[in-house]
Amino acid sequence: MIRIQNVSKVFTAAKKQVQALDNVSLTIDKGDIFGIIGYSGAGKSTLLRCINGLEIPTSGSVRVFDQDISHFKEKQLRDVRKQIGMIFQHFNLMNSKTVFDNIAYPLKLQKANKDEIANRVKVLLQLVDLEDKTYSYPSQLSGGQKQRVAIARALATNPDILLCDEATSALDPQTTQSILALLKRINKELGITIVLITHQMEVIKQICNKIAVMEHGKVLETDSLINVFTAPKSQITKDFLAKDMHYERLCQPNQGEISLMLHLKYVGNSTATPLISTLSREFDVTTNITYGNIEKLQDTLVGNLVVDLQGHPADVESALKYIQQHIEVEVIKDEYITNRTSA
Numbered sequence: 001m002i003r004i005q006n007v008s009k010v011f012t013a014a015k016k017q018v019q020a021l022d023n024v025s026l027t028i029d030k031g032d033i034f035g036i037i038g039y040s041g042a043g044k045s046t047l048l049r050c051i052n053g054l055e056i057p058t059s060g061s062v063r064v065f066d067q068d069i070s071h072f073k074e075k076q077l078r079d080v081r082k083q084i085g086m087i088f089q090h091f092n093l094m095n096s097k098t099v100f101d102n103i104a105y106p107l108k109l110q111k112a113n114k115d116e117i118a119n120r121v122k123v124l125l126q127l128v129d130l131e132d133k134t135y136s137y138p139s140q141l142s143g144g145q146k147q148r149v150a151i152a153r154a155l156a157t158n159p160d161i162l163l164c165d166e167a168t169s170a171l172d173p174q175t176t177q178s179i180l181a182l183l184k185r186i187n188k189e190l191g192i193t194i195v196l197i198t199h200q201m202e203v204i205k206q207i208c209n210k211i212a213v214m215e216h217g218k219v220l221e222t223d224s225l226i227n228v229f230t231a232p233k234s235q236i237t238k239d240f241l242a243k244d245m246h247y248e249r250l251c252q253p254n255q256g257e258i259s260l261m262l263h264l265k266y267v268g269n270s271t272a273t274p275l276i277s278t279l280s281r282e283f284d285v286t287t288n289i290t291y292g293n294i295e296k297l298q299d300t301l302v303g304n305l306v307v308d309l310q311g312h313p314a315d316v317e318s319a320l321k322y323i324q325q326h327i328e329v330e331v332i333k334d335e336y337i338t339n340r341t342s343a
């Protein structure tokens with residue numbers, strides 16, 4: 001549905017050149033909820049804006065609905081944009097217009113008649129559960145309600161694609177959950193392909209089936225959510241995942257012992273492996289669990305356990321070998337921390 005091939009974008013500002021996108025290639029299929037994650041300045045917004053022709057690549061091609069839009073004229077781009085809705089971090093509603101008029105606006109531009117507009121707005125307000133706010137003004141709404149109005153407006157013209165530019169970044173965690181649930185429902189029930197950009201792994205994890213990780217204008221890796229979560233390739237992806245897990249060392253090893261912080265990854269049935277109890281029983285090591293969770297990602301159980309393994313070097317080595325024979329494990333943070341007090 002969307003095929004981005006070797007796209008680069010260079011901006012020139014104050015006689016300086018900024019390479020916002022550097023040879024980016026991505027494929028987004030119909031029905032995907034595709035998440036693009038990266039830190040500020042990675043090029044996410046520029047890439048998203050290339051999909052609806054708000055930015056034109058310096059080189060490369062952007063194919064949407066099987067047409068290369070990178071050379072389209074403004075009139076052709078306007079037609080393509082009718083099939084692509086967009087929502088933003090700060091909602092971009094018209095404050096002087098009611099909820100009804102905000103949602104009706106794209107329909108009025110399309111010269112729909114009064115009855116068509118009234119019917120369509122009613123359906124959309126039902127979809128986003130805001131019928132009781134039909135004649136309210138944006139200033140009378142909460143952030144989450146404003147984003148619901150923005151979603152209804154973006155869907156007014158029945159688009160096939162919805163682009164979400166940091167759509168939940170200005171919302172509290174609970175409201176974020178409800179907006180993500182709404183996006184998921186829109187994807188499932190209306191078959192709308194969603195492309196979202198974010199700097200929060202939490203958001204990606206909740207709803208995306210595929211993901212791309214960006215840094216300095218480049219896509220470092222792109223794969224299914226499960227593959228990226230269970231076998232991240234780039235350091236920045238590992239950093240995002242680590243941040244999502246909030247782990248830290250709970251205690252320091254005793255004198256002469258070493259400590260190893262490990263990330264154990266369980267996928268599917270291996271979640272049941274009684275590994276930790278075996279470690280304490282069979283090897284002379286202590287294991288402190290500093291983080292643990294099991295979650296369902298796209299119907300697959302994925303478990304993450306961060307343990308601090310402590311003991312004498314030979315025992316820790318044997319325990320590590322044992323773990324490696326059973327599940328995927330990554331040594332995180334410092335490889336070895338030896339607590340040697342000066343003699």
Ligand SMILES: Nc1ncnc2c1ncn2[C@@H]1O[C@H](COP(=O)(O)OP(=O)(O)OP(=O)(O)O)[C@@H](O)[C@H]1O
Nearest residue numbers: 011012013018020039040041042043044045046047
């Ligand atoms: N119109 C522009 N003119 C000049 N430079 C730009 C323009 N738009 C973006 N840039 C630059 O391109 C780079 C990528 O910006 P972009 O907004 O795409 O990143 P981002 O990952 O979306 O960041 P953020 O999360 O902060 O929005 C940045 O260095 C930015 O300053």
